Each structure stands twice: as C-alpha cells, then as structure tokens.
Ligand SMILES: Nc1ncnc2c1ncn2[C@@H]1O[C@H](COP(=O)(O)OP(=O)(O)O)[C@@H](O)[C@H]1O
C-alpha cells in the first residue's frame with residue numbers, strides 16, 4: 001500500500017531521513033516510535049505531501065506521490081496530481097487543526113462536498129454517522145472552541161474519516177490532551193482499527209496502545225529504521241540496545 | 254502638441270524644487286510640534302480622571318475629522334480672535350496639532366509596553382514623579398516607538414499639499430500655478446508625484462529597516 | 471446662533487457627494503485591497519512585482535497629487551474628462567486600496583500554518599483553501615485596521631473640494647464662509663461635528679462586523695487587535 005524507496009529528506013544542511021526504505025501492506029497498522037527529533041512526523045508529512053522528498057520516491061496504492069512516470073522516467077508532479085493522490089490519504093494532527101470559522105458540521109462536510117462532490121444531504125448523513133461513531137452526535141452544530149480538547153480531537157478524527165481514506169496518518173494525536181481524556185480517544189482509535197480495513201500509520205508515545213493496536217512497530221533513530229518487528233517481539237525482546245534504552249526511558253517517565 | 258515636453262519640464266523644475274523646499278520646511282516644523290505636543294497629550298492622557306477624559310475626547314475628535322477642515326478652521330477663525338498669522342505658519346500649526354493626536358497614541362502604546370515592574374521599582378526607590386517619567390519610563394518607551402513616529406513624518410510629508418487650500422505655494426501649489434499659467438499640467442503634476450516618491454520611498458525603506466532591527470533585538 | 475438652520479441646510483446639500491465619495495471609495499478600496507493583497511502573496515513573481523509597484527507607488531505619493539493627476543493629466547492621455555466625483559472615488563479607492571493591500575497580506579499571513587495544512591490534508595484546492603478556510607479567519611484580523619482606513623478615507627473626501635466637487639467642505643468654504651465670515655467658528659465647528667458623526671457611524675458598523683466575524687471563528691473581538699491597529703495607524 002505504502003512504499004518508501006531510498007527516501008532522503010533535508011532541511012537546509014540537516015539530513016533528517018537518509019536512504020529510508022520500507023513498505024506497509026494494505027490494512028496494516030504500523031506504529032512509529034523513536035526519540036523526539038528522529039523524523040517520525042516528517043515521514044507522515046511527506047506522505048501527506050506537506051513536505052517534498054529530496055531524493056527517492058514514495059508511492060501509495062501503486063501511484064507515486066510527487067512524481068509521475070513519463071516515457072519510462074520519473075518527473076516531478078504538479079499540484080493537481082498531488083491533490084488527486086491526497087484524496088485517498090487522511091491525517092489527524094497533534095493540535096487537531098479544526099477550522100475555527102466553521103461549526104463541527106462545517107468541518108465535516110467541507111471536504112466531502114467540495115473535494116469528493118457529495119451532495120449536502122449525503123455529506124450531512126455521513127457527518128452525523130461519524131459523529132455518532134465518535135460519541136459526539138449531539139455536538140454537530142457546536143463550535144470547535146466550545147469543545148474540550150478530547151472532543152476536538154474526536155471531531156478531527158471524524159473529519160479525516162469523512163473522506164473515506166485508504167490510508168490514515170495519526171501524529172501523536174493524544175499528546176496535546178489532558179491525561180483523563182487520552183483513554184477515550186485511544187479507545188475510539190482501537191474501534192476504528194477493528195471495524196475498518198484502513199491502512200494506519202501512527203506515531204505515539206502510548207506504548208500500551210502501540211502494543212495492542214499495531215501489527216508492526218518500527219523503531220526510528222537518526223533518520224533510519226533500526227528495528228522493525230511485531231509488537232510482541234519489539235516490546236519484550238528487542239534486538240538492539242538502543243531500542244531497549246528508549247523503551248526503558250519511555251516506560252519509566 | 255506632444256503629451257510630454259522635456260523643455261517645459263526643465264523650465265518648471267526650479268519652481269517645483271522651490272515648492273519642495275516649502276513642503277519640507279512645513280513637514281519638519283510640523284513634526285517638531287507633533288512630537289512635543291503628542292508627548293504632552295500622552296502623559297496628560299494618563300493624568301487624573303477629568304484631565305484624562307478631556308484629553309482623550311479632544312484627541313478622538315481631532316483624529317476623526319479632516320485635516321483640511323482643521324486648516325480652514327484655523328485660517329478663518331483665528332483672525333476673529335485677533336490672532337493674525339501667515340498661511341504657512343497656520344499650516345504648520347494645523348499639521349503639528351493633527352499629527353500630535355497620532356503620535357500621542359504611539360507614545361501611549363510605548364509607555365504601556367514598559368513593564369509594570371519598572372514603575373514599581375521606581376516607586377520603591379521613592380523617585381519623584383517627574384524623574385520616573387524622564388529617568389525610567391520615557392527612555393525605555395521612546396526608542397521603541399521611533400519607527401512609528403518616522404512613519405507619521407512620512408505621512409505628514411504627503412499631506413502637506415493640503416496647505417494649497419489656504420494659498421501656500423508648496424510643491425503642488427507651484428505645480429498648479431505653473432500648470433495653470435501655461436495650460437499644461439502633464440509635466441507639472443507628474444514631476445510633483447515623482448519628487449514625492451523620490452523622497453518618501455527611501456524614507457519608508459529606512460523606517461522599515463529600523464523596524465526590523467528593533468524586531469530582532 | 472440664529473443662522474444655524476441655514477448652515478445646516480447648506481452643508482447638507484453637500485452630503486450626497488460626501489456620502490457617494492465615501493461609500494464608493496470604500497467599495498473600491500475593499501476590492502483593490504483583496505486583489506492586490508492576495509497578489510502580494512501570489513506564487514508568481516510577476517504578479518507579486520506588479521502588485522508591489524502599485525502598493526509602493528500609491529503609498530509613496532501624495533493623495534492630492536494623485537487627485538490632480540487623474541483630474542488634469544489623465545484626460546490629456548486618454549482623451550476624455552472624468553466626472554469629478556468619479557475621479558474622486560477612483561483616487562480614494564486606489565490610494566486606500568494600496569494601504570488595504572498590506573492589511574490583507576498581513577492578516578492572511580497571520581493565520582497559523584496548521585490551518586493550511588489541515589486544509590491540504592483534506593484535499594482542498596488552493597482556491598478553496600483560501601476562500602473557505604484562510605480568508606474567513608483573516609477577516610477577523612483585518613476589520614480593526616480597516617476601520618481606521620475607512621475613517622482616513624472619509625477624512626480624505628474633503629480634498630475633493632479642490633476639484634470642485636460640491637461636498638460638505640466645499641459648501642462650507644465656498645458658500646457659507648463668504649456670506650457669514652464673522653461666524654466662521656460656528657460654520658467649521660458644525661462641519662467638524664458632521665465628520666465626527668460620520669466617522670462614529672463607520673466605527674459602529676465595523677464594530678458590529680467585528681463581533682459577527684469573531685463569533686464565526688468562536689472568538690470575542692480582541693480589544694488588543696484593535697488597539698494595535700490604532701497604534702500602528704495608517705495615514
Ligand atoms: N520545517 C522544518 N525546518 C527545519 N527543520 C525541521 C523542520 N521540520 C522538522 N525539522 C527537523 O527535522 C528533525 C525531525 O523532526 P520530526 O520529524 O518532527 O521528528 P519527530 O516527529 O520524530 O519528533 C528534527 O531535528 C527537526 O528539528
């Protein structure tokens with residue numbers, strides 16, 4: 001479903017990702033862990049085309065993200081191509097990024113009506129269903145600022161799902177929440193993981209969640225994958241000292 | 254007849270430059286009044302309640318009404334009180350007073366940006382009221398507001414042509430005169446516009462640089 | 471005071487011209503501010519440069535010169551005379567639109583990057599991002615400085631008296647003062663009060679719009695933003 005092939009990403013002179021290659025199968029749930037600054041967010045932002053690769057290629061569902069094939073060679077793609085590929089990818093941000101100039105309903109129907117071309121009625125039905133799913137059915141006409149952080153994040157998840165994405169990117173979606181609100185959001189994500197076949201790429205520091213949610217965990221350090229294993233193995237018997245140290249530090253914080 | 258006549262342009266340039274001299278003089282003198290009076294208004298605006306209300310009301314009134322009307326006001330009303338002044342003097346007064354209401358806002362913002370702790374420290378040292386202003390508050394507030402004051406000098410420069418309403422021969426007054434005498438306005442007003450741009454654009458760039466320098470510090 | 475009625479009626483004969491110039495000027499200002507302000511942020515360098523030249527050119531020269539230029543020079547170049555009041559609306563709009571463009575640019579840039587990214591992640595097109603997500607939020611920031619700008623524009627309508635538009639300042643100076651010279655004080659005070667009332671009306675309308683716009687993004691109108699606008703001042 002997702003293929004990174006020799007990806008390199010620099011910010012100025014600072015090389016964040018080098019020669020990064022990995023793939024994710026359709027429907028797979030993959031969690032990225034690793035110390036802060038190791039490039040986890042950058043990977044998700046590359047997939048969302050919020051950043052551009054400096055070398056290598058990324059493909060999703062068999063299509064290159066920021067290249068098109070022309071006469072056997074790859075050439076950089078234009079904005080229109082990116083927009084086409086983006087339709088299949090959804091992202092939930094650490095800071096929610098709800099649009100404050102719209103109600104909850106507005107946030108949920110905006111892209112389905114304007115990007116997918118759904119009718120207002122269809123989009124409204126979809127919005128109501130998703131809000132019921134995330135447990136906020138009665139908040140449809142509320143304003144994002146009237147909601148708690150946990151509620152805002154659940155709306156943001158519903159907003160991403162309203163696009164019926166094939167791939168969902170979750171970047172530390174509980175990090176900005178008060179501790180008592182974290183469990184509710186994680187439970188919602190588990191439910192979504194079980195009831196859909198969306199491919200999910202997730203960055204989190206909630207190791208308990210990572211453990212029972214993921215099919216695979218990738219440990220990042222210094223812009224490389226240093227360990228890639230099922231959670232049962234990686235959390236109990238990691239191959240690398242670096243992974244052990246990191247898990248120690250996270251679990252004992 | 255050509256639209257643009259270089260010879261005519263050269264012929265009228267000295268008169269325009271003469272007018273520019275008047276424009277610059279009015280701007281400089283007007284700025285001096287605006288800087289000084291604005292500071293007085295800003296300080297009074299923090300005074301006892303009755304003073305504060307009167308000062309703020311006056312500032313609001315002058316800011317919200319046209320400078321041109323204020324120029325006419327002084328020009329036609331002052332002689333009735335036995336005060337007879339030249340047109341340029343009246344113009345400078347009007348510019349100074351009008352812009353003092355802007356600069357007073359600038360000073361006010363600058364004064365409010367001085368942290369409370371500075372006032373409290375000065376009070377704790379029992380500094381006399383006057384010294385708190387001159388020794389502690391204003392030396393911190395004024396450097397901060399210099400770019401904003403600079404912008405108002407440039408604005409005033411561009412508004413001095415309003416003085417033609419009472420017959421001052423500034424650059425636009427000269428342009429109007431030489432244009433009218435020859436029934437040719439293209440060169441006169443185009444040159445006048447260019448001369449404005451020539452002075453005000455570099456000045457604006459300088460102020461922006463000053464702003465950026467302050468922003469990074 | 472016995473002539474107060476006469477003063478009022480003569481001045482009010484100038485009101486239609488003053489109001490036409492103000493409202494027409496504001497309408498043109500809004501259009502030009504948005505067009506030029508967004509052009510300043512265009513990905514195309516050519517578009518940015520053209521807009522920059524407009525903004526700096528109009529801000530760098532005097533409004534009175536611009537008025538005379540359009541009134542006396544433009545007819546020579548294009549071959550026909552513009553009706554004075556429309557020349558006035560044109561100059562007021564062009565001049566204040568240049569200041570407004572910077573307001574629009576600043577406000578659009580003040581919308582957090584995360585909002586762009588949220589819109590990109592939903593697959594909105596660049597135009598949809600701007601119109602549906604960014605501008606509605608930027609408008610909240612724009613309104614307080616636009617209030618100042620519109621009051622500046624109202625004050626500027628007085629210069630139309632230089633090109634014989636019979637607006638209220640010209641009514642006072644050309645009609646009333648010659649007839650009632652000893653009462654110049656009363657005449658001009660009355661005139662100033664009329665301008666004050668008009669500017670209070672503009673402020674009342676803008677405050678109302680601020681509340682509406684702020685409510686739409688779930689905020690209270692920020693007194694701070696308005697104060698900053700007053701301190702920065704555009705003149
Ligand atoms: N826009 C940017 N400009 C410069 N450096 C950046 C930018 N975004 C991320 N970085 C750098 O890239 C590295 C990886 O960042 P990130 O992907 O956010 O890490 P993580 O999410 O694993 O904490 C960090 O060193 C960060 O400072």
Ligand SMILES: [Mg+2]
Nearest residue numbers: 040041042172
């Ligand atoms: Mg991160």
